[in-house]
Amino acid sequence: SAVISQKPSRDICQRGTSLTIQCQVDSQVTMMFWYRQQPGQSLTLIATANQGSEATYESGFVIDKFPISRPNLTFSTLTVSNMSPEDSSIYLCSGGQLYGYTFGSGTRLTVV
Amino acid sequence: TQLLEQSPQFLSIQEGENLTVYCNSSSVFSSLQWYRQEPGEGPVLLVTVVTGGEVKKLKRLTFQFGDARKDSSLHITAAQPGDTGLYLCAGLKSGGSNYKLTFGKGTLLTVNP
Numbered sequence: 001s002a003v004i005s006q007k008p009s010r011d012i013c014q015r016g017t018s019l020t021i022q023c024q025v026d027s028q029v030t031m032m033f034w035y036r037q038q039p040g041q042s043l044t045l046i047a048t049a050n051q052g053s054e055a056t057y058e059s060g061f062v063i064d065k066f067p068i069s070r071p072n073l074t075f076s077t078l079t080v081s082n083m084s085p086e087d088s089s090i091y092l093c094s095g096g097q098l099y100g101y102t103f104g105s106g107t108r109l110t111v112v
Numbered sequence: 113t114q115l116l117e118q119s120p121q122f123l124s125i126q127e128g129e130n131l132t133v134y135c136n137s138s139s140v141f142s143s144l145q146w147y148r149q150e151p152g153e154g155p156v157l158l159v160t161v162v163t164g165g166e167v168k169k170l171k172r173l174t175f176q177f178g179d180a181r182k183d184s185s186l187h188i189t190a191a192q193p194g195d196t197g198l199y200l201c202a203g204l205k206s207g208g209s210n211y212k213l214t215f216g217k218g219t220l221l222t223v224n225p
Contacts, residue, residue: 001157031211040198042217043155092154094213098204099143099162101213103154 002027006093006104013083013111020079021107023093028073032095034066037106039090046091049076083111115139116203118216126224128190133219135201136183142204144177144184145213149198158186191223 003026013019023032032051035043047055047068055068070076076095080087088111094103117136125131135144143162147155159168161177161184168175172195174187188195201216 004154006154033213039151040218040220042200043215045212045214048212094154098206098211099160100145100157102157103147105152105154 001100002029002096002102004093004095004102004104006107008107009105010108011110013109015084015111017083018079018081019083019109020077021091021093023076023078023095023104025074025095025102029095030073030097031101032070032076032093033101034068034076034078035092035094037090037092043092046078049078049093080109083109085111087111115214116201116216118201118219120219121217122220124222124224125191127192129223131188131191131221133186133199133201133221134183135185135203135216137203138182139203139205140181142181142206142211144181145202145204146175146184146186147200147202149200149218155198155200188221191221193223193225196221196223 005024007022032049034046037043045058046061047057049055049068049070051070067079091107092103094101096102119134143160145160146158149155159175164179164181166177172189176185199219202213204213
């Protein structure tokens with residue numbers, strides 16, 4: 001299965017600033033996704049990162065707040081824009097094929 | 113509305129006990145996946161079940177997919193402290209060339225020595 005490297009692993013950011021999270025996959029994957037998770041709780045899908053086209057966002061998430069890039073089949077970024085304390089969470093990327101996905105280790109974001 | 117209802121949400125047991133985690137939905141899924149997550153790490157795939165009625169075993173873990181492909185269960189025999197973690201079920205729905213994985217709320221399992 002694919003291995004995903006995600007960075008940064010954690011960051012503390014000032015409100016009003018932006019943070020870009022990167023995910024690198026060691027092999028080409030069809031699908032890549034971005035999730036948000038509160039510690040000990042389930043994952044909420046933010047968007048599907050589509051290679052070469054605009055990401056597909058879930059209800060409650062918009063491109064202006066969470067712009068996503070996916071320039072090729074092994075790399076994607078998620079930017080959390082104009083951050084507020086409510087954006088404090090763990091952000092995870094995942095990728096893979098139909099019957100199994102691999103996750104990055106997550107980015108623990110604290111907005112102060 | 114939670115698409116996948118997972119229960120129990122919390123479970124604390126003694127080493128050696130057996131347990132079952134349930135994942136139920138009113139929707140039909142193409143497949144259902146089970147993940148285990150430890151603190152500070154991303155979820156790790158344990159198994160994918162695809163066919164209605166399918167049973168898969170992974171050492172002391174037994175996974176079953178309901179006949180109607182709407183529900184699944186995870187049974188752990190003789191639990192060990194190393195089984196401690198957050199267990200997540202996730203259902204895969206497909207629409208043309210698009211696929212979406214939806215997660216249940218998770219079961220936080222603690223196995224005490």
